[in-house]
Amino acid sequence: MNYLIDRRLNGRNKSAVNRERFMRRYKEHIRRSVKGMIAERSITDMAKGGDVKVPAKDISEPGFRYGLGGDWESVHPGNKEFVRGDKIPRPEGGGGSGGGSEGGAGESVDDFVFTLSRDEFLNIFFEDLELPNLMRTAIAEAEDKKLVRAGYVKDGTPANLSVGRTMKTALARRIALGGPLRDELEQIREALEAAARASQPQARIAALESQILDLEGRLARLPFLDDVDLRYRHRVAVPRPAARAVMFCLMDVSASMDERKKDLAKRFFTLLYLFLTRKYERVELVFIRHTDEAQEVDEDTFFYDTQSGGTVVYSALELMQQVCEARYPKSEWNIYGAQASDGDAFGADPAKSARFLRERLLRLTRYFAYIECPDENQSGNSSLWVEYEEVGSSDLNFAMRKVLQPQEIYPVFRDLFRKEKV
Amino acid sequence: MNLLPHGPEWEFELLERYDQAISQTAAEFGLDTYPNQIEIINSEQMLDAYASAGLPLGYPHWSYGKAFIRHEQAYRKGYQGLAYEIVINSSPCIAYLMEENSLMMQALVIAHASYGHNSFFKGNYLFKQFTQADAILDYLVFARRYVMECEQRYGMAEVEELLDSSHALMEYGVDRYKRPQPHSAKEREARRNEIQEHERRQFNDLWRTLPQPAPASATAAAAAVFPEEPEENILYFVEKHSPRLAPWQRELVRIVRKLSQYFYPQTQTKVMNEGWATFWHYTLINRLYEKELVDDAFMLEFLHIHTNVVSQRGFDQEGYHGINPYALGFAMMQDIRRICENPTEEDTAWFPELASTDWHKSMDFAMRNFKDESFIAQYLSPRLIRELRLFVVADHVGQAELEVDSIHDEHGYKRVRRMMADQYKRENLLPDIQVARYERDGDRSLTLRSPVFRGRPLAEEQANEVLRHLGRLWGFPVRLEAVDPEGRIDGYREWRP
Numbered sequence: 001m002n003y004l005i006d007r008r009l010n011g012r013n014k015s016a017v018n019r020e021r022f023m024r025r026y027k028e029h030i031r032r033s034v035k036g037m038i039a040e041r042s043i044t045d046m047a048k049g050g051d052v053k054v055p056a057k058d059i060s061e062p063g064f065r066y067g068l069g070g071d072w073e074s075v076h077p078g079n080k081e082f083v084r085g086d087k088i089p090r091p092e093g094g095g096g097s098g099g100g101s102e103g104g105a106g107e108s109v110d111d112f113v114f115t116l117s118r119d120e121f122l123n124i125f126f127e128d129l130e131l132p133n134l135m136r137t138a139i140a141e142a143e144d145k146k147l148v149r150a151g152y153v154k155d156g157t158p159a160n161l162s163v164g165r166t167m168k169t170a171l172a173r174r175i176a177l178g179g180p181l182r183d184e185l186e187q188i189r190e191a192l193e194a195a196a197r198a199s200q201p202q203a204r205i206a207a208l209e210s211q212i213l214d215l216e217g218r219l220a221r222l223p224f225l226d227d228v229d230l231r232y233r234h235r236v237a238v239p240r241p242a243a244r245a246v247m248f249c250l251m252d253v254s255a256s257m258d259e260r261k262k263d264l265a266k267r268f269f270t271l272l273y274l275f276l277t278r279k280y281e282r283v284e285l286v287f288i289r290h291t292d293e294a295q296e297v298d299e300d301t302f303f304y305d306t307q308s309g310g311t312v313v314y315s316a317l318e319l320m321q322q323v324c325e326a327r328y329p330k331s332e333w334n335i336y337g338a339q340a341s342d343g344d345a346f347g348a349d350p351a352k353s354a355r356f357l358r359e360r361l362l363r364l365t366r367y368f369a370y371i372e373c374p375d376e377n378q379s380g381n382s383s384l385w386v387e388y389e390e391v392g393s394s395d396l397n398f399a400m401r402k403v404l405q406p407q408e409i410y411p412v413f414r415d416l417f418r419k420e421k422v
Numbered sequence: 423m424n425l426l427p428h429g430p431e432w433e434f435e436l437l438e439r440y441d442q443a444i445s446q447t448a449a450e451f452g453l454d455t456y457p458n459q460i461e462i463i464n465s466e467q468m469l470d471a472y473a474s475a476g477l478p479l480g481y482p483h484w485s486y487g488k489a490f491i492r493h494e495q496a497y498r499k500g501y502q503g504l505a506y507e508i509v510i511n512s513s514p515c516i517a518y519l520m521e522e523n524s525l526m527m528q529a530l531v532i533a534h535a536s537y538g539h540n541s542f543f544k545g546n547y548l549f550k551q552f553t554q555a556d557a558i559l560d561y562l563v564f565a566r567r568y569v570m571e572c573e574q575r576y577g578m579a580e581v582e583e584l585l586d587s588s589h590a591l592m593e594y595g596v597d598r599y600k601r602p603q604p605h606s607a608k609e610r611e612a613r614r615n616e617i618q619e620h621e622r623r624q625f626n627d628l629w630r631t632l633p634q635p636a637p638a639s640a641t642a643a644a645a646a647v648f649p650e651e652p653e654e655n656i657l658y659f660v661e662k663h664s665p666r667l668a669p670w671q672r673e674l675v676r677i678v679r680k681l682s683q684y685f686y687p688q689t690q691t692k693v694m695n696e697g698w699a700t701f702w703h704y705t706l707i708n709r710l711y712e713k714e715l716v717d718d719a720f721m722l723e724f725l726h727i728h729t730n731v732v733s734q735r736g737f738d739q740e741g742y743h744g745i746n747p748y749a750l751g752f753a754m755m756q757d758i759r760r761i762c763e764n765p766t767e768e769d770t771a772w773f774p775e776l777a778s779t780d781w782h783k784s785m786d787f788a789m790r791n792f793k794d795e796s797f798i799a800q801y802l803s804p805r806l807i808r809e810l811r812l813f814v815v816a817d818h819v820g821q822a823e824l825e826v827d828s829i830h831d832e833h834g835y836k837r838v839r840r841m842m843a844d845q846y847k848r849e850n851l852l853p854d855i856q857v858a859r860y861e862r863d864g865d866r867s868l869t870l871r872s873p874v875f876r877g878r879p880l881a882e883e884q885a886n887e888v889l890r891h892l893g894r895l896w897g898f899p900v901r902l903e904a905v906d907p908e909g910r911i912d913g914y915r916e917w918r919p
Contacts, residue, residue, distance in 0.1 A: 022487030062887035070878025078736020
């Protein structure tokens with residue numbers, strides 16, 4: 001007895017569990033690749049998948065094999081010219097089994113490359129930041145959708161039936177289908193009149209009359225409402241239009257901000273950005289870097305262009321305020337600020353900055369976060385930290401944190417996230 | 423008879439009709455098969471099946487994930503197409519057909535897998551001896567559940583480590599000559615009872631009073647080499663004798679060993695198996711055409727695919743990847759039929775037992791009683807050697823150039839045939855490595871021995887790596903000795919925990 005079975009609807013992702021095992025095993029490689037991606041990518045397109053490369057050597061499954069060397073014979077098809085005893089020079093690089101596709105340690109040495117999905121990427125990104133699970137889903141999940149009317153369709157649930165539109169279609173159909181019949185009817189009626197006038201034979205008139213009856217019957221049998229007339233209101237999901245937001249990234253780029261600190265800063269900015277993109281439909285980024293004077297720059301310059309000079313924090317804050325006034329009025333934009341610095345500031349600058357922040361900027365912004373990336377062996381607080389601490393104690397929409405490791409970034413936003421959840 | 427409908431799209435009802443037609447035709451030829459179970463799957467499911475070596479279910483392991491990712495990547499980027507079908511040696515014989523196949527392809531694949539491969543699985547001696555077609559699916563279910571239970575109980579890392587190590591030795595988990603226990607547990611039980619009953623009846627207390635020979639001295643027993651004979655099934659030896667493994671670990675080793683054993687016949691009969699299946703899809707479909715069940719358009723499409731499958735590129739052509747098992751197998755099967763039906767003088771001289779016999783009986787015999795190596799050694803005819811223009815290239819140590827050893831001429835036929843057969847010999851691909859000694863009463867170390875075969879060395883790094891894995895399973899020092907043809911120890915490597 002033979003059976004024929006349709007398995008197409010059975011589970012597809014049987015290998016998902018094995019894939020996950022694989023990912024777990026090569027976590028280190030993946031993490032390294034993700035780190036590279038974070039460094040390479042711009043903040044705005046951070047949230048997507050990417051390729052991970054694992055060296056062939058790390059991934060091979062060993063087994064006893066022959067190495068190069070020893071005596072081999074191999075059989076090949078398609079001989080055209082060789083006779084017994086002919087000599088063939090060894091192919092390039094073939095130390096051992098030259099012509100043989102058999103034998104020898106013929107493992108390919110290509111690196112193993114595979115693609116991380118967006119979710120997998122974000123997961124690892126968040127893992128480094130030690131984001132609580134609930135928060136992860138809140139950030140990573142697809143944005144809010146709203147159903148919007150989008151015309152009419154032919155299929156739908158009865159609840160969505162549009163009576164008016166259905167009646168219109170039915171009317172149109174009845175006119176269209178009835179048209180030729182009515183024309184014919186008219187002609188026959190005329191013929192009948194003519195026949196009656198010309199007093200043609202009874203039989204002819206009777207025939208015409210029966211035709212008229214027939215046509216009238218057909219007209220009457222045109223259905224008033226047919227399945228094809230039904231129209232339903234159509235709704236499509238569109239992203240919920242929320243208010244716009246602008247995010248200011250402020251960073252000290254003086255010589256003391258090294259690669260490590262910049263990497264921390266980038267993760268810090270990215271996390272805030274990801275959060276904002278979930279909440280607002282449109283998020284604009286403004287990058288302001290400063291040494292002893294502040295400049296608005298593009299992202300590449302922001303992270304990778306080095307500049308030397310002193311440090312005047314105040315200049316950056318002032319520029320932020322100017323940009324806000326010029327382009328992002330408070331009434332139309334939700335303004336967020338994120339500042340990263342190693343805290344080196346001199347003279348009157350810290351105090352002046354803190355005052356400016358409290359009195360001007362915090363009135364403009366919904367939230368302002370500051371991270372300080374001190375040197376690993378630094379002890380005590382920087383002058384900027386001391387001044388900012390006072391701001392932090394009095395203002396609710398200000399958060400600050402010292403960060404040495406990526407996982408210390410999230411707590412900066414804890415208040416922000418908590419507030420948004422409520 | 424009526425023409426079967428033909429078109430690009432298939433439907434289940436049509437497949438059934440084709441299957442019936444093919445089944446009838448196969449019965450005319452007397453093909454003996456397991457019942458068939460034909461399943462339609464989509465490409466994603468095919469990728470899943472690839473990853474688990476074609477089995478419908480396997481235990482979870484990262485290496486399957488790796489295989490899956492590799493195939494998926496290659497498929498998505500268009501480097502690799504997917505097979506039209508996968509067939510599983512089980513009873514009922516399960517064949518997976520891709521939904522993308524056209525109606526003609528489905529018919530071809532049904533003939534190929536469900537009648538060709540199926541009858542091979544049922545008839546070939548290796549499959550008969552080494553696999554139990556009706557038990558494999560149940561065993562897979564058991565293996566999967568057992569591995570997952572172990573993961574829960576002992577931790578994923580532990581299980582993974584053990585499976586990694588067992589996989590490294592998987593190829594050495596095969597009994598090549600020992601037969602699997604033919605008695606079921608019930609039969610063994612019955613036999614034991616019988617023996618006991620016999621002893622009870624024959625009991626005579628007088629025997630006890632006979633003087634016993636003195637037991638051999640304990641030291642002599644200890645000094646004896648264990649195992650007495652070298653053991654080629656390393657995984658089996660580990661499972662039975664490893665001083666370190668816990669019972670559940672032994673069971674895992676056993677699972678890997680069983681799977682390896684299950685695949686062993688397939689690795690040894692690639693050419694025959696594919697050749698047989700290709701021969702039958704060719705013969706069956708042609709028979710359908712003779713019976714006027716399919717039309718010319720169907721046949722043209724069929725021949726197009728068929729010729730692609732059995733094409734053999736020459737060594738100097740682009741895309742040459744060695745001998746195509748489909749091409750060689752099909753050519754040999756066709757050749758056997760030709761020799762039976764219209765032998766030339768040469769054929770009669772070379773194959774007196776084959777020429778002018780009933781082709782069906784002779785082919786059936788060939789299918790049942792050979793594996794690739796012996797099949798080629800037995801049946802590769804001079805005519806086919808000429809047709810394929812086979813030649814042997816020798817690559818010997820100490821010679822600056824490769825040498826053409828023999829070609830398709832009077833001198834060369836036998837040598838070409840021998841070399842071709844050797845190419846499918848297991849020793850030619852896998853070094854011969856066996857368990858030589860287990861110091862049960864000493865330091866518990868395990869010694870493997872590998873005779874150096876024609877001066878071919880082991881791949882260094884890999885061998886050390888495998889030894890490390892073996893050491894993990896064994897828990898005490900493991901050694902690998904290379905032995906030269908005179909029996910002297912030539913090389914030596916060791917792993918200590």
